[in-house]
Amino acid sequence: xxxxxxxxxxxxxxxxxxxxxxxxxxxxxxxxxxxxxxxxxxxxxxxxxxxxxxxxxxxxxxxxxxxxxxxxxxxxxxxxxxxxxxxxxxxxxxxxxxxxxxxxxxxxxxxxxxxxxxxxxxxxxxxxxxxxxxxxxxxxxxxxxxxxxxxxxxxxxxxxxxxxxxxxxxxxxxxxxxxxxxxxxxxxxxxxxxxxxxxxxxxxxxxxxxxxxxxxxxxxxxxxxxxxxxxxxxxxxxxxxxxxxxxxxxxxxxxxxxxxxxxxxxxxxxxxxxxxxxxxxxxxxxxxxxxxxxxxxxxxxxxxxxxxxxxxxxxxxxxxxxxxxxxxxxxxxxxxxxxxxxxxxxxxxxxxxxxxxxxxxxxxxxxxxxxxxxxxxxxxxxxxxxxxxxxxxxxxxxxxxxxxxxxxxxxxxxxxxxxxxxxxxxxxxxxxxxxxxxxxxxxxxxxxxxxxxxxxxxxxxxxxxxxxxxxxxxxxxxxxxxxxxxxxxxxxxxxxxxxxxxxxxxxxxxxxxxxxxxxxxxxxxxxxxxxxxxxxxxxxxxxxxxxxxxxxxxxxxxxxxxxxxxxxx
Numbered sequence: 001x002x003x004x005x006x007x008x009x010x011x012x013x014x015x016x017x018x019x020x021x022x023x024x025x026x027x028x029x030x031x032x033x034x035x036x037x038x039x040x041x042x043x044x045x046x047x048x049x050x051x052x053x054x055x056x057x058x059x060x061x062x063x064x065x066x067x068x069x070x071x072x073x074x075x076x077x078x079x080x081x082x083x084x085x086x087x088x089x090x091x092x093x094x095x096x097x098x099x100x101x102x103x104x105x106x107x108x109x110x111x112x113x114x115x116x117x118x119x120x121x122x123x124x125x126x127x128x129x130x131x132x133x134x135x136x137x138x139x140x141x142x143x144x145x146x147x148x149x150x151x152x153x154x155x156x157x158x159x160x161x162x163x164x165x166x167x168x169x170x171x172x173x174x175x176x177x178x179x180x181x182x183x184x185x186x187x188x189x190x191x192x193x194x195x196x197x198x199x200x201x202x203x204x205x206x207x208x209x210x211x212x213x214x215x216x217x218x219x220x221x222x223x224x225x226x227x228x229x230x231x232x233x234x235x236x237x238x239x240x241x242x243x244x245x246x247x248x249x250x251x252x253x254x255x256x257x258x259x260x261x262x263x264x265x266x267x268x269x270x271x272x273x274x275x276x277x278x279x280x281x282x283x284x285x286x287x288x289x290x291x292x293x294x295x296x297x298x299x300x301x302x303x304x305x306x307x308x309x310x311x312x313x314x315x316x317x318x319x320x321x322x323x324x325x326x327x328x329x330x331x332x333x334x335x336x337x338x339x340x341x342x343x344x345x346x347x348x349x350x351x352x353x354x355x356x357x358x359x360x361x362x363x364x365x366x367x368x369x370x371x372x373x374x375x376x377x378x379x380x381x382x383x384x385x386x387x388x389x390x391x392x393x394x395x396x397x398x399x400x401x402x403x404x405x406x407x408x409x410x411x412x413x414x415x416x417x418x419x420x421x422x423x424x425x426x427x428x429x430x431x432x433x434x435x436x437x438x439x440x441x442x443x444x445x446x447x448x449x450x451x452x453x454x455x456x457x458x459x460x461x462x463x464x465x466x467x468x469x470x471x472x473x474x475x476x477x478x479x480x481x482x483x484x485x486x487x488x489x490x491x492x493x494x495x496x497x498x499x500x501x502x503x504x505x506x507x508x509x510x511x512x513x514x515x516x517x518x519x520x521x522x523x524x525x526x527x528x529x530x531x532x533x534x535x536x537x538x539x540x541x542x543x544x545x546x547x548x549x550x551x552x553x554x555x556x557x558x559x560x561x562x563x564x565x566x567x568x569x
Contacts (some may be wrong), residue, residue: 424464499529
C-alpha cells in the first residue's frame with residue numbers, strides 16, 4: 001500500500017505543478033486538528049469521573065474545555081476545506097489545459113490507441129475524480145499518525161491490550177486490502193465499458209440522419225446493450241467487494257471490541273483501572289476502529305482515483321509523444337514554392353507514395369487528381385507535417401519543411417477540407433478564432449463572396465451557427481471556411497475537394513474565387529471536378545501512388561489515356 005501510494009503521489013505531482021502553498025497549509029492545520037480531536041474523549045472521561053466523584057465545579061471546567069475543543073475542531077475543519085478547495089481550483093484548470101493542449105498534438109492515428117469515449121470522459125469526470133488524491137493521501141498519513149498515538153495510549157496502560165488491538169487491526173487490514181484490490185480491478189473494467197458507451201453515443205449523434213434513414217437503431221441498441229451488460233456486471237462485482245469489506249469483514253473489528261469489553265470489565269472489577277480509564281480506552285478503541293476504517297476508505301479511494309490519474313496521463317503522454325516538429329528556421333518571409341523530391345511513404349507497411357516528385361508554384365492553381373486511394377490525401381498530410389516521409393524530401397522555398405519552426409510553418413500553410421468544421425458560436429466568433437480584426441474579417445468575406453449573405457441574416461455577423469453550421473447551406477459553409485483560411489495570412493492554401501457536393505452555381509463561384517486567390521497564394525487542390533481541372537494551371541495525375549503525368553487539361557486529355565478515362569468518368 002505504502003509503495004503504491006508513494007508512486008501515485010509522485011505521478012500526481014509530476015502532472016500537477018500548480019502552487020502548493022494551500023496544500024502545505026492544509027497539511028499543517030489538518031494535523032493540528034487531528035491532535036485536537038483526540039482531546040475530546042479525554043475531556044469526556046474526565047467529566048464523567050468528576051461527576052461520579054461529585055466534583056461538579058471541576059466537571060464544569062472540563063465541559064468548558066470540551067466546548068473550546070469542539071470550536072477549534074470545527075474552525076480547523078473549515079480552514080482545511082477552504083485551503084484544499086483553493087488548491088484544487090488551480091489544479092483543475094492546469095490539468096484540463098494540459099489535456100486539451102496534448103489533444104492538439106494528436107496525429108491521425110490517435111483513435112486506434114485512445115477512444116473518443118475515453119477522451120470525453122477524461123476531460124470532465126476523470127479530472128474531477130483526481131481532485132482528492134492529495135487530500136486522501138495526506139488524510140491517510142494523518143490517520144496512521146493518529147492510530148500510532150492511540151496504540152501508544154493503550155500501551156501505556158497495558159502492553160498486552162495494545163498488542164491485542166494491533167493484531168485485530170492487522171487481521172482486518174489484511175482481508176480489507178484484498179477486497180480493495182478486487183474493487184479497483186472491476187472499477188477499471190467498468191470505466192472501460194463506460195468509455196465504449198460514450199464513444200458509441202458520440203457516433204450515434206454524429207450519424208443520426210443515417211441511422212434514421214437506414215433504420216439501424218435497434219442493431220445499434222444491441223451493440224450498446226452488450227456494453228451495458230458488461231458495465232453492469234463490472235459495477236456489481238466492484239460494489240460486492242466494497243460492501244463485503246464494509247459489512248462482513250467489519251465484524252472482525254466489532255467482535256474485537258466485545259472481547260475488549262470483557263477484558264476491561266474484569267480489570268475494573270479487580271480495581272486495576274478506574275471508570276474514567278475504562279471509558280477512555282473504549283472511546284479510543286472506537287477511534288482506532290474509525291481510523292483503520294478511514295485508512296481503508298482512503299486507500300480504496302486513492303486506488304479508484306489513480307485509475308482516473310493514469311487515464312489522463314495516457315492521453316497527455318500520447319499527445320506529448322506524438323510527432324513533434326519544431327525546427328530552427330524562424331524566417332517568416334515565405335513565397336510559397338512547394339517541391340516534392342523523390343518522396344516515398346508507407347502506411348502500416350503498405351506503400352502509398354512511390355518516388356513522387358513535383359513542383360507547385362506561387363500564383364498558380366495546381367490540382368491533384370486520381371482515383372480514390374492513390375495517395376492524394378497523403379500528400380496533404382505530409383505537407384501538414386502529420387507524418388514524416390520515409391525517403392525523399394519536401395521543400396518550401398527550397399528549405400526542408402521539417403526545418404521550419406512550428407509557429408512559422410503553421411502560419412504559412414492552411415487547409416480547407418471537404419468536410420470542414422464550424423463551431424457552435426457566432427460567425428464573428430468563428431472568424432475571431434483566426435483574426436479578431438473586424439475589418440479584415442469583412443474583407444475576407446467580401447473576397448470569397450459571402451459578405452452579402454451574412455448581412456442578409458437578422459443578426460449579421462453575430463448570427464449563432466449551430467454545431468458544424470447545419471443552419472446554413474453546404475456552399476455557404478464552404479465559403480465561410482475559405483474566408484477563415486484567408487484570415488490566416490497563409491501563403492500556401494490546400495483545398496481538399498472544396499467543390500464536392502456543391503450546386504453548380506456555388507461551384508462556379510469557388511472556381512472564379514480560386515482565380516483571384518492565386519494572385520497572392522500558392523493553391524494546391526485535390527479535386528474530381530471537371531470545370532476545376534479545365535482552369536488549373538497544372539494538373540498532377542496520380543496512379544497507384546506514382547505520378548502518371550503532369551500538364552494542362554487540354555494536353556493531358558489528348559495525350560494520356562488514364563487522365564482521359566478519369567476525366568470522362
